[in-house]
Amino acid sequence: MIKVDRRSALGLVGAGLTLPGAAARGAPSAGASFAHGVASGDPTARGAILWTRVTPADAGHVAPIAVEWHVAETEGGKALESGRAEARPARDFTVKVEAVKLKPGRDYVYWFTLAGGTRSPVGRFRTLPEGSIADAVFAVVSCQLYPGGFFNAYRALAGQARLDAVIHLGDYIYEYGADEYGGAIGAKLGRVPQPAHEIVTLADYRMRHAQYKTDADLQAAHARAAFICVWDDHETANDSWVGGAENHQPETEGEWKTRKAVAMQAYFEWMPIRDPKPGAPWEAINRTFEFGDLATLMMVETRLLARSEQAEPKGHSPDAAGIAAVIAERNRADRELLGAPQRAWLEAGLKASVDAGKPWQVLGNQVVMARVEGPELTRLFGAETAQAMVAGLAPAIRTQVEAAQAGYRAGLPFNLDSWDGYPAARERLYAGLRRAGSHPLVLSGDSHAFWANSLADASGTTVASEFGTSAISSPSVGDMLPSVPLGDLLDKANPEVVFCDQTAKGYILLTLTPQVAKADYMAVSTILDRKFEERVLARFEVPAGKERALKRI
Numbered sequence: 001m002i003k004v005d006r007r008s009a010l011g012l013v014g015a016g017l018t019l020p021g022a023a024a025r026g027a028p029s030a031g032a033s034f035a036h037g038v039a040s041g042d043p044t045a046r047g048a049i050l051w052t053r054v055t056p057a058d059a060g061h062v063a064p065i066a067v068e069w070h071v072a073e074t075e076g077g078k079a080l081e082s083g084r085a086e087a088r089p090a091r092d093f094t095v096k097v098e099a100v101k102l103k104p105g106r107d108y109v110y111w112f113t114l115a116g117g118t119r120s121p122v123g124r125f126r127t128l129p130e131g132s133i134a135d136a137v138f139a140v141v142s143c144q145l146y147p148g149g150f151f152n153a154y155r156a157l158a159g160q161a162r163l164d165a166v167i168h169l170g171d172y173i174y175e176y177g178a179d180e181y182g183g184a185i186g187a188k189l190g191r192v193p194q195p196a197h198e199i200v201t202l203a204d205y206r207m208r209h210a211q212y213k214t215d216a217d218l219q220a221a222h223a224r225a226a227f228i229c230v231w232d233d234h235e236t237a238n239d240s241w242v243g244g245a246e247n248h249q250p251e252t253e254g255e256w257k258t259r260k261a262v263a264m265q266a267y268f269e270w271m272p273i274r275d276p277k278p279g280a281p282w283e284a285i286n287r288t289f290e291f292g293d294l295a296t297l298m299m300v301e302t303r304l305l306a307r308s309e310q311a312e313p314k315g316h317s318p319d320a321a322g323i324a325a326v327i328a329e330r331n332r333a334d335r336e337l338l339g340a341p342q343r344a345w346l347e348a349g350l351k352a353s354v355d356a357g358k359p360w361q362v363l364g365n366q367v368v369m370a371r372v373e374g375p376e377l378t379r380l381f382g383a384e385t386a387q388a389m390v391a392g393l394a395p396a397i398r399t400q401v402e403a404a405q406a407g408y409r410a411g412l413p414f415n416l417d418s419w420d421g422y423p424a425a426r427e428r429l430y431a432g433l434r435r436a437g438s439h440p441l442v443l444s445g446d447s448h449a450f451w452a453n454s455l456a457d458a459s460g461t462t463v464a465s466e467f468g469t470s471a472i473s474s475p476s477v478g479d480m481l482p483s484v485p486l487g488d489l490l491d492k493a494n495p496e497v498v499f500c501d502q503t504a505k506g507y508i509l510l511t512l513t514p515q516v517a518k519a520d521y522m523a524v525s526t527i528l529d530r531k532f533e534e535r536v537l538a539r540f541e542v543p544a545g546k547e548r549a550l551k552r553i
Helices: 006-014 152-158 183-189 202-212 216-224 256-270 320-330 340-355 377-381 383-391 395-410 423-436 486-493
Strands: 038-041 048-053 065-072 079-087 094-099 107-114 123-126 136-141 165-168 227-229 287-291 295-299 360-364 441-444 450-456 462-468 497-501 505-512 516-524 534-543
Touching (some): 038 107, 038 123, 038 227, 048 065, 065 094, 079 094, 136 152, 152 216, 227 295, 320 395, 340 360, 340 423, 377 383, 377 395, 377 486, 383 395, 423 462, 441 505, 450 516, 486 497, 497 534
Parallel strands (some): 136 165, 295 360, 360 441
Antiparallel strands (some): 048 094, 065 079, 107 123, 136 505, 287 295, 450 462, 450 497, 505 516, 516 534
16 A cells, blocks of 8 residues: 555645746656547636647656647647646656637547657647527436447437537546456456456556556546536545545555545546545545636536535345435434535625626536435335346345345435435535526436436425536446336336436437527447447437526427
8 A cells, every 4th residue: 555645645646747948857658658538627718728648669767758739720730739747656647737728619639749750749839718698418328337348329429510528427448357357258358447457546447547657538528528526435545534444444444635636646647537636635626617608617626525424224135224224324314425525615606607697507516406205116006016027136136136126115315325315415506506596407327227317405495407418438327227227117106307327328319509508418329249230319409598407399
């Protein structure tokens, strides 16, 4: 286990961002390459963060490597902004720079070069608009398990004619070993995780990020548009919270704060996200993006800043007393997801957007916000049909389903790791939405399913609309329950759920205009073969104005 204290680790993370025009005196780069492509992120009205990684020819290379970067209006055009930087071993030879001299609401291309002429692939990004704009187009993505299947959705996304940005809601990597989550599929497809064991150290997390960015389809998506990212749990470990994670065992894997620190360090090295502000917590990646007079996008953090531990049953088959204890814990008033400082920041940002007359406030949020009761099969179908549905499942899955059914009958929600596990925190958020005068669009990931939800507070008053995106390649609950029409059941059992698909993989194409927000649910036909087809699985819209009723079109 590598021990990294907060002060020394922050120094490492901050060391790689070289501002335009800064001198770089790197070592010769003969044989070095750009094996991990290029990426852009966190756009502003004047530029964006530009990222790449230089792969030295020699695995034992330890000297910095000089890099130049350029931005132009068109590929092959004259560079409008250029600079120098260094790919340093302290930052795993990754490079992040920021373009700052561009014009708002414009498309640009960028590339990196090494001494001797080696040139990176060319990437594209669009600066944030200012003033009056007619529309904005986003792809909304989440949950990409490398061994789970091919990233076909990214190949489809990269082909979109118009993309202002890609909004990534987390689970960019997964921490599991080769014999765990999705391992059997990965072995068949030649997508075995590297390293093969569960990642715990800084070297482990770096290697896993590096493997993901060798994927050609992911590289194409990054080259297509700027990413606006937040992490969820698997960038550290499954079901993470402030003090630990379900998939972290201190007895064998060391202190949680150490694992969290190295995971975040690798994330900031390998992702096109702005580095932490000096003196600010690394965990505070909540931030705001303004799209002219049309929309405010606020990305929130629901994992590492303030989240209370999940109220989960102990063991696979909890008894009535165990379930009652979980319900009591879930309903505690002091349980948090955002925390008071982030909630105040969010409310202020939403109010400012409303006061500025912007029709849309968008929340980039990791986990599903709607109230979702688990489908109690006996109540929905009767005892005989329910028993037949469960009897056809594999023994291991059947045991889990039977335990879940016992919890649903007692009043547990479908997913305690989502906002449903923190109802008091959700009501505090909803109260802030009312005070801000905002009826936002909530974007959600994590669940590996498509959702369209009409969110309501405890009084039943509609407060927001939620678009939940499915996974790029991570397995869904519906994949494991082929005999159970889970999406339809969740729709029928829950008044807030307008639509749910628990099997399709893909992304959401979100288009905003002053009059309407339209969400196209884009599904790929397979993730197990590189030949696939893309289709619009469903389409929803929310009109601007006071009513804002979510409807399928």
